[in-house]
Amino acid sequence: MSPIVRIAAAPSLLGGSIDLLPNECRHGPTRPVRPWTADPGTVGTVAVVGAGKMGLPLAAQFASHGWSVIAVDIDPAVVAAINAGRSHIGEEPGLAELVADTHAAGRLRATLDGAEAAREADVVVLIVPLMLDAASHPDHRSMDAAVAAVAPGIHAGSTVIFETTLPVGDTRGLYAPWLAEASGLTLEEDLFVAFSPERLYSGATLRNLATYPKLVGGVGPTSTARAAAFYDSVLDADTVAMSSAETAEFAKLADTTYRDVNIALANQFAAYADRVGVDIGEVIAGANSQPYSHIHQPGIGVGGHCIPVYPHFLLDRAPELGLVALARQVNDGQVGVVLDAMTEVLGTLEGRVVLVLGLTYRHGVKELAYTRALPIITGLAARGARPLAYDPLLDAGEIAATGAEPWTWGDPQPDVEAIVTQTGDPAWRSLDAGWFPGLRMFVDGRNTLREIALPEGVAYKGIGGRR
Numbered sequence: 001m002s003p004i005v006r007i008a009a010a011p012s013l014l015g016g017s018i019d020l021l022p023n024e025c026r027h028g029p030t031r032p033v034r035p036w037t038a039d040p041g042t043v044g045t046v047a048v049v050g051a052g053k054m055g056l057p058l059a060a061q062f063a064s065h066g067w068s069v070i071a072v073d074i075d076p077a078v079v080a081a082i083n084a085g086r087s088h089i090g091e092e093p094g095l096a097e098l099v100a101d102t103h104a105a106g107r108l109r110a111t112l113d114g115a116e117a118a119r120e121a122d123v124v125v126l127i128v129p130l131m132l133d134a135a136s137h138p139d140h141r142s143m144d145a146a147v148a149a150v151a152p153g154i155h156a157g158s159t160v161i162f163e164t165t166l167p168v169g170d171t172r173g174l175y176a177p178w179l180a181e182a183s184g185l186t187l188e189e190d191l192f193v194a195f196s197p198e199r200l201y202s203g204a205t206l207r208n209l210a211t212y213p214k215l216v217g218g219v220g221p222t223s224t225a226r227a228a229a230f231y232d233s234v235l236d237a238d239t240v241a242m243s244s245a246e247t248a249e250f251a252k253l254a255d256t257t258y259r260d261v262n263i264a265l266a267n268q269f270a271a272y273a274d275r276v277g278v279d280i281g282e283v284i285a286g287a288n289s290q291p292y293s294h295i296h297q298p299g300i301g302v303g304g305h306c307i308p309v310y311p312h313f314l315l316d317r318a319p320e321l322g323l324v325a326l327a328r329q330v331n332d333g334q335v336g337v338v339l340d341a342m343t344e345v346l347g348t349l350e351g352r353v354v355l356v357l358g359l360t361y362r363h364g365v366k367e368l369a370y371t372r373a374l375p376i377i378t379g380l381a382a383r384g385a386r387p388l389a390y391d392p393l394l395d396a397g398e399i400a401a402t403g404a405e406p407w408t409w410g411d412p413q414p415d416v417e418a419i420v421t422q423t424g425d426p427a428w429r430s431l432d433a434g435w436f437p438g439l440r441m442f443v444d445g446r447n448t449l450r451e452i453a454l455p456e457g458v459a460y461k462g463i464g465g466r467r
Helices: 055-064 076-083 095-104 114-120 141-153 170-183 205-209 221-234 245-276 280-287 310-317 322-332 334-346 373-382 396-400 426-430
Strands: 045-049 068-072 108-111 123-126 158-162 191-195 214-218 239-241 353-357 386-390 416-421 441-444 459-462
Touching: 045 055, 045 114, 045 141, 055 068, 055 095, 055 108, 055 205, 068 114, 076 095, 076 108, 095 108, 095 205, 108 114, 114 141, 123 141, 141 170, 158 170, 158 221, 170 191, 170 245, 191 221, 191 245, 214 221, 214 245, 221 239, 245 280, 245 310, 245 322, 310 322, 322 334, 334 373, 334 416, 334 441, 334 459, 353 373, 373 386
Parallel strands: 045 068, 045 123, 068 108, 123 158, 158 191, 214 239, 353 386, 353 416, 416 441, 441 459
Antiparallel strands: 191 214
16 A cells, blocks of 8 residues: 655645756857858857846857857946946846856947947847836837837848747737838848747846747748757757747747736635635645646736736737636736735724835846736725835835835834735745734735744735645
């Protein structure tokens, strides 16, 4: 008879826990050529347009594999930092060293002049933000400006690759014709345009570049082959040539939208777990011990540049995707679920002092894009509460700009009646409830603190999590 094994000790296939190993570099010596025509073993010049959190790691990666890289940005401070051999991006392991090394080797420099960079380059990679407008439609202004900036420098033989996530059809229907008309070149003859989505995670970009297959789809077979040859020369992960730009665009949107829908399902499961009195964490661990189940984690909501944004790129062109729309409503609605739970325990939020821990969209990443902390703070204030907040990555002025009063770690606050964690920062485990003698409720917004010591009479509320 087989021994009984507790679920917690079984192998986990929990959403997001699969950790792939990066590939070893397999490239041999390279030969600089001009112009670059995609011959194996050759390198040329590439312009990376947008030197931000994702663009700078790409630029450094390309330079580390022998390419001459021109980083293009609209921020003079960013350009100056790169030209001094410094990374302006923090919390990104290995990036500062790679920028310094490739700059010292003469293969990485920066400029404000997109047209001149494109004129010098064999390959132009665009990776600038494309977010949402106030009505949750794709906002193309930054990408339009980037394309307008490089278009005067596009020349015969240019390969232009869009890495910014785009709605399906934009590479072929919007930007390729724009570049062809501006340059007077002919697509698939002397101008090559492709889409290849970035698949990077802040805090692990260089590792991701060596791990995840690179999807590439062009406006035609020659564009696909050119773009694939470029990535094959600069990345250690596999390059996957897809049948079209649209297929590659859709693949990225399907990836991120799947996660949003999966998290929404987990959030609805969590609500039911609360109603029937079971722990959703145990339920998910049990379900995911069978390899066909890959349920993600519930939480207070979804933030960041990707998961809350890209489903809207699909909905903008395909409003009939009702499941996608519902998932967005469920995940954005988690803030209301938490505020209602606090109201139920405290009776009212009017005049209550509530501490919000973690303001960035994810712990360890200094970025507020679509963070759920902002609607939490706004919602608390709208219900008459006085929100305090703390995040180890933000200073007092940055915290105050969110609408909350800054709180200093370890400062006793007898008026605080509720605490809500918006990130899963491990630092919260050292929180001392003794700092808050008036505490009545603790909301574990990421289900990471079920073992936290709380005084008797303090209500613990997880997202479907029980103690």
